[in-house]
Amino acid sequence: MPDHWPEVNPEKPTAIDIFAGCGGLSFGLKKAGFQNLLAVEWDVSCCETFKENISPRVLQCAIQEVDTFPSCDILVGGPPCQGFSNLGERVPNDPRRQLWLHFLRAVRDANPLIFIMENVPPLLKSAEYQEIYKQARKLDYDVEDRILNAADYGTPQRRKRAFVIGSRIGKPAFPKPTHRNPDESPTFENKDLSVWKTVRDAIGDLSPIPDEKNWHIGRNPTEKSLRRYSYIPLGGNRWDLPIELMPECWKRKTKGGTDLFGRLWWDKPSVTIRTEFYKPEKGRYLHPVENRPITHREAARLQGFDDDFKFIGKRIEVGIQIGNSVPPPLAYQIGLAVIKEIRKSKRKKVTSEQMKRESVYV
Structure with a gap:
């Protein structure tokens, strides 16, 4: 060594x-x-x-x-x-x-x-x-x-x-x-x-608007994505989307997971945090009340990381670090x-x- x-x-x-x-x-x-x-x-x-x-x-x-x-x-x-x-x-x-x-x-x-x-x-x-x-x-x-x-x-x-x-x-x-x-x-x-412990316990004190500090960062969604997010209620999922906003592949696939494009509950623990938690099409990763996916900092807190744990890398790299931990x-x-x-x-x-x-x- x-x-x-x-x-x-x-x-x-x-x-x-x-x-x-x-x-x-x-x-x-x-x-x-x-x-x-x-x-x-x-x-x-x-x-x-x-x-x-x-x-x-x-x-x-x-x-x-x-x-x-x-x-x-x-x-x-x-x-x-x-x-x-x-x-x-x-x-x-x-x-x-x-x-x-x-x-x-x-x-x-x-x-x-x-x-x-x-x-x-x-x-x-x-x-x-x-x-x-x-x-x-x-x-x-x-x-x-x-x-x-x-x-x-x-x-x-x-x-x-x-x-x-x-x-x-x-x-x-x-x-x-x-x-x-x-x-x-x-x-x-x-x-x-x-x-x-619940999602509220973990992230309820964070600014609702990502501020780029300490990995409290998010995606830049399109106007269409924002419209889709707005239709998902607390605990809801992709089946809450109106038909005109539903992707063609979801229309054809009538069976499958209920977490896709899902919104987290405040008063329950989160679902499993995976490496692409910033993509709501991958799971139940929409913020409980904000029309956006969870940020890297929110995902890190849901994994139990202290705020003083310093992640080093690019956005995708840090997402993988958080999700695989x-x-x-x-x-x-x-x-x-x-x-x-x-x-x-x-x-x-x-x-x-x-x-x-x-x-x-x-």
Whole structure:
């Protein structure tokens, strides 16, 4: 690794993040008490954002170019999910489906106490996941998987992702929810939890008019687009458009998702924020009351990013950074759960070594 990188603190647990993106997962882990030992990401703008907010210890390259990985306490990463995603046709021979092999190579090299793989839920039903599980077990990891909803962990967004946790120090630790769905009757276990955060909670204080500051920027819609936006009520979608304003392809396609050209609700979490959230034709991305799509800053807040998190890149690049991120509030809760287990394991190891030394003199 480069000599000019800053030294790591030997007292803090270390993390390696591969397929790091702009660092949403690492940002949450950092808040939970981890320090970044190494991040690997091929995209230049993502690397610059990661360096600005988390650590300069970043390799800008393809994962295949990394010869070996140093030892660490936790290794995390989300191999590109397009090969597994339900969005569009899944291609069995998509080379991106093979990048998990490099994730496991990193696990073998670094031998972390814990690894975490994040991906879309269809991963868990794939043949690749069966192989991931089998290979991780051969490396002496206990492996468990769960689908977590970011809304349950303080993110103002309904975003479900699969998390696979492997542990060499006991049963894999998943975080307990910090928030609950207000539309469901509370249970004994969750009755004291706060209800889900909403779009209003996240963006209600922002200027209704984009001002170009801190990525509060929007598109320049055509007059026809503005007319279309004006017909969509709160919670509405493309079917609220008058026939003369409906694109021909939508007229022919009478079935399909109800989120296309949809308007967000104020008092619910947002739908999943994806990379083209600034295009309402891609999903439910119209502002609750303004006749425009949400801005980059609004999307970042709906992902749980603090306003002082600095994105670096062009508009499209930053949109991709925001949409592909693990929401930091969810990453933080995961980090708290696993760092507790790592510290417990290290305390046990120190105690055991002390007892061995003392027994020599008995």
